[in-house]
Amino acid sequence: MKTMIKMVFVFLIFSFGVLYVYAGEWRDEFDKADLNKDWIKITDRPAKLTTIKIEKGRLLMYEQTANFGHLIVDGRPLILRKAPKGNFSISMLVDTIPPAPAADYWLGLFIIGQDGNDAVLAQNWAVLTIGGSKGEKKTLIGSMIDSTWNDKGHFDVKGWPIYLKLEKSDTTYTGYYKEKPDDQWTKVGDSWKHEMKAPELVGMGFINNWGGTKVTMVAEYFSLEGDNVSPMAVQAKGKITDTWGNIKSK
Numbered sequence: 001m002k003t004m005i006k007m008v009f010v011f012l013i014f015s016f017g018v019l020y021v022y023a024g025e026w027r028d029e030f031d032k033a034d035l036n037k038d039w040i041k042i043t044d045r046p047a048k049l050t051t052i053k054i055e056k057g058r059l060l061m062y063e064q065t066a067n068f069g070h071l072i073v074d075g076r077p078l079i080l081r082k083a084p085k086g087n088f089s090i091s092m093l094v095d096t097i098p099p100a101p102a103a104d105y106w107l108g109l110f111i112i113g114q115d116g117n118d119a120v121l122a123q124n125w126a127v128l129t130i131g132g133s134k135g136e137k138k139t140l141i142g143s144m145i146d147s148t149w150n151d152k153g154h155f156d157v158k159g160w161p162i163y164l165k166l167e168k169s170d171t172t173y174t175g176y177y178k179e180k181p182d183d184q185w186t187k188v189g190d191s192w193k194h195e196m197k198a199p200e201l202v203g204m205g206f207i208n209n210w211g212g213t214k215v216t217m218v219a220e221y222f223s224l225e226g227d228n229v230s231p232m233a234v235q236a237k238g239k240i241t242d243t244w245g246n247i248k249s250k
Contacts, residue, residue, distance in 0.1 A: 026224040026232050030059045036232060041080040041201065043118060050077040059219040060097075063105075063209050070106070070149055070208045075118040078110060078205035081224070083198075087169045088226025090202050094130060095161035097216040104211020106131035106140050109166040111173070112201040121201075123147050126194050128166040128175035129207055130157070139164070140207075141175040143194045153189040161220070171195050 028036055035054065044050045045065045053060045063077050090109050096102070106129040113124030125144050132138040137159045142152040157177060165176040165185060175188035204219060 024229050024231050026229050028222045028232065029057060030054050030219065030221065031057050038081045039079055040082060043075050043078045043121065045075050045077065052079065061205065061217040063206055064214040066209050066212050066214055068208055069210050073119045073122040076206055078203055080112065080201040080203035083111065083200055083202045084226045084228040086227040088224060088229060089165055089167040091163065091165040091223045092204055093161055093163050093220035095218040097218060100159035101135045101137045102132040103213040104133045105209040105215055106207040107217045108204060109164055110203050110205060111166060111168060111199045113196045113199050115200045124196055126173045126196065127207060128164050128188060130160050130162060133211065139177055139188050141188050143192065145194060152192045155188055171197055
């Protein structure tokens with residue numbers, strides 16, 4: 001009997017150890033001089049005018065082409081890393097320069113179905129974003145499914161900076177927001193279905209920017225949490241360069 005109890009105890013320790021290793025949070029506070037190596041893909045419009053800069057603990061994505069819509073297939077400004085297996089959520093504290101209200105853009109969180117060239121990236125994705133047009137202050141949820149936009153609603157908020165969270169549970173996607181760090185998450189609209197069981201990339205950037213306004217997305221942090229997420233590795237010392245200009249897809 002004692003032997004059996006000991007075996008069960010060892011099994012539980014091993015099991016919880018495995019859970020500890022493979023469940024967790026990857027969080028980028030943008031507090032290093034260089035972009036973390038886990039950000040594996042940066043895309044842009046064909047003109048290649050978007051710049052990314054890390055400054056005072058914030059990531060700044062400056063988009064200055066200001067003439068593209070949501071159905072583009074030839075590239076949009078995004079910064080992406082690999083998605084984990086299983087269920088997960090991504091979150092960020094986002095702001096813009098100029099500040100709210102918006103003038104004809106949507107920007108924020110992306111979960112993308114398949115890695116590949118710009119046309120492949122454009123086919124399937126789910127989003128939670130801020131923006132609007134001509135003085136709006138809204139959040140937007142929805143999905144591009146096989147290159148067809150599925151709008152799940154625009155919802156009023158007081159403005160930004162604002163905390164956003166986009167959650168994947170099997171093929172169900174749910175958006176949340178909060179205004180202050182200690183607030184409870186508020187659901188954005190209703191959850192929606194998207195047959196994207198195993199997305200390959202997650203990140204942030206622009207759906208569109210169609211009204212001629214040059215705008216900067218400001219990310220105070222980006223977090224990825226889930227069953228199969230490992231914490232961020234410590235960056236090696238000696239990396240420099242705090243500005244990336246005219247960044248192209250790799």
